Amino acid sequence: MKLAALRMATGExxxxxxxxxxxxxxxxxxxxxxxxxxxxxxxxGELFALGEDSLNxxxxxxxxxxxxxxxxxxxxxxPVGRPSKIICVGxxxxxxxxxxxxxxxxxxxxxxxxxxxxxxxxxxxxxxxxTQQLDYEGELxxxxxxxxxxxxxxxxLSAIGGFSIINDVSARDVxxxxxxxxxxxxxxxxxxxxxxxxxxxxxxAIEEMRISTRVNGEVRQDASCSMMITPVxxxxxxxxxxxxxxxxxxxxxxxxxxxxxxxxxxTYxxxxxxxSITIDPIGELTNTVVA
Numbered sequence: 001m002k003l004a005a006l007r008m009a010t011g012e013x014x015x016x017x018x019x020x021x022x023x024x025x026x027x028x029x030x031x032x033x034x035x036x037x038x039x040x041x042x043x044x045g046e047l048f049a050l051g052e053d054s055l056n057x058x059x060x061x062x063x064x065x066x067x068x069x070x071x072x073x074x075x076x077x078x079p080v081g082r083p084s085k086i087i088c089v090g091x092x093x094x095x096x097x098x099x100x101x102x103x104x105x106x107x108x109x110x111x112x113x114x115x116x117x118x119x120x121x122x123x124x125x126x127x128x129x130x131t132q133q134l135d136y137e138g139e140l141x142x143x144x145x146x147x148x149x150x151x152x153x154x155x156x157l158s159a160i161g162g163f164s165i166i167n168d169v170s171a172r173d174v175x176x177x178x179x180x181x182x183x184x185x186x187x188x189x190x191x192x193x194x195x196x197x198x199x200x201x202x203x204x205a206i207e208e209m210r211i212s213t214r215v216n217g218e219v220r221q222d223a224s225c226s227m228m229i230t231p232v233x234x235x236x237x238x239x240x241x242x243x244x245x246x247x248x249x250x251x252x253x254x255x256x257x258x259x260x261x262x263x264x265x266x267t268y269x270x271x272x273x274x275x276s277i278t279i280d281p282i283g284e285l286t287n288t289v290v291a
Contacts, residue, residue, distance in 0.1 A: 001062045001199040002283070003162070005043040005120070007075040015041040016069065017062045018196055023074055024065035026058060033061065044197045045080040045248020048145045048161045055145075055161070059199070078118040078193040079164055080143060085249045086113040086191060087239055088168060090181070092229050092254025099262030108230055108238050111181045113168075113252070117191035124290045126189045127271060131171035134269040134289065137255035138213035138221050138277035140206070141166035142232055143197050144249040148240045156236035159245065162197035163209075165277050165285040166252045172261050172268070192275075192287045193250065204281070206232050211256060212278045215269070221277075223256030 002018035016023035026047075030038035035057055041047050047055060090109035091097050097104055119125065127134045145161020169191065175184025203209075206225050213221035230238070232253060239245065260267045269275070269289045276286040 001059055001202050002196040003044045003047070003058070003079060003199065004074075004194070004196045005077040005079050005081060006069060007077045007120075013042045013077045013081055015043055015047060017058065017065045019065055019067045021067040022070040023068065024062075025068045026061065028068055029061045029065060035061075043077070043079060043081045043248075044143065044162065045083055048143070048247035052146070059201070076120040076122055076195050078120045079197045080193065080248045080250060081118065082115050083248045083250050084246045085243070086115070086117065086252065087243070087249070088113055088185065088252040089230070089235060089254040093223065093227055093256040094229060095223070095227070095257035096255055096259065096262070099257045099259070104229065108235070110239070111185060113186045113191050116188050117186055119189045119192050119287065121192070121195035121285050121287070123192070123287060124189065125167075125169055125192060125269075125275070125287045127269065127289055127291055128187055131173055132268070133172035133261075133266070135170045135172050135260040136213060136215065136220075136269060136275045137168035137170060137259055138211050139166050139168055139252045139255050140209060140211065140225050140279060141193060142236070142251040142253060144245045144247060144251070145200065146247055148236065148245040151237055151240045153233050153237040156233040156240070159236055159240070160200045160232075161247065162200050163203050163279075163282055164193055164197045165195075165279050165282055166250065167192040167275060167277055167285060167287065168252050168255060192285055194285050195283045198282045209279050213258060214276045216274055221256055221258035225253070227256060228254060
């Protein structure tokens, strides 16, 4: 099952299930089935917050969900609109560390993005005047499915509600100039997320997923998620040891080599550039840079 948040004519978002031809409204299905607890859900985070029983209800609805919005008509929002946390993992692929001229860190590197960064599939990445070194980072996004604190590595994967794709957009000149990465990583529109959330129950093993990033059709990144230095289960255990994770929270798990910073010479994004990140079987996240 794949879940999406669609922008409606009212400006609000509404939770949908992806179908073969487009998307089915969870609200429409819920009203027809008498499941009033599912009415009014805006995104995947709100569904996960209701708990496993409600998620199972949506799974049941997905088995015979008629398309209400075609792919061509759909305006996709970030599938999680207001997570309490977007926690990013830095330097989690050795080849990316090497292309950046760094060394493997002794400890897990974490930094944060904020909800103002989020945009959906097809929405614009804005390059603000404060940077001339706009860069992309294709990453697997883990969406937390239940409240999680102090979980053991052996149980950590059970905290995952689903998987998505995130582009950890970075202003390299700002990032490098300042001792902390937050400003260089957290400008408006700097976290495209989507296009959907793949239900964890429907997902293959994380090690079987593969990230591919193209800029204007040219393949820049192509790597297996098995290449992570710190696997996802260890990341969740490490984070939850001191930070309580809530349903809908996003963990960006790091990027492999192939970013603009690592090219010779470095090649940064310009207005009009199109970035497409694919992770099978989640889908493809595509965004265009604007000034």
